[in-house]
Amino acid sequence: MKSILNENAFEDEGRKTGYGLWLYLLLFMVAYNGLKAAMGLFQNATLDLVNLIYSLLLVLIATATTVGFFARKRWTPLLFICFFLLNLVYLVYISIALSSKFPEQIDYFSLVRVVVMCIIVIPYMLRSERAKEVFVK
Template sequence: MQPQIEEQKVDYRPLGISGLGGWLVLVQIGLYLTMIMVLVQLFQYSLTALNPGTWEILTSDQSSFYHPWWGAIIIFEVTYNVLFFIFSIVTLVMFYRKKSVFPRLMIIFYSMSLAVSIIDYLLLLQIPIARELEDGSGLTGIVRLVITCAIWIPYFIKSERVRNTFIR
């Protein structure tokens, strides 16, 4: 006769705080706002630059606004904005599904935002007319992103709520 093995119910819920509350509410709002801002950027600036007339003015060597970098910068910005919009959607889905990959996606999200902003700013400074029109807002945006990264990247690395929420 074999001894009866009693099944024990194991509670796999994490200890401590968890869930999509707390500071994660700000992250969620930030993701939605980013998606809106990327769409605005895409439709107001990037796609209008692809308009045949605008494209011709900026990329034709007969134009007074011509610079060889315009075409590459416009394509770079359009590509980045489209990919970043898709990445934001994927990240938001992982957020609501509480997937363990979400914290890494957010670290990539913030890091890439900063890196691409710096690259874009430096590329635009190569164009004399863009450099003349620079009013400091590009540099201000980069400083804002540095502060954002300095706050949120450590949060996603060290937060108990993040560790306990995104475990699947």
């Protein structure tokens, strides 16, 4: 609470500082999916080229996002956006590839979930005042 002697004592009362729960949840989601991709790389030696590139990019983006998150780097929101767009592009590609051979095996729930997350996360990272204040270095 600010001092009463300060003339702007009640100006910033509602403003919160720090990461906030939303950013921690996004970091957890990115780190968890990056860890799953890394485990998939080590367990499956027979990945095709698309899955290999996707997994490697996911691990690199997740690692860079985690480091940038705690270092408060200004490019961290861009990495969050890249992560979710990479997931969206990959799922659309897999859905198109599976639709010709196995139309019953398309995971529509995952596709809708990633689209909804992109709709939520991308505008948040681009317009959020908290993200702009936290990631400044």
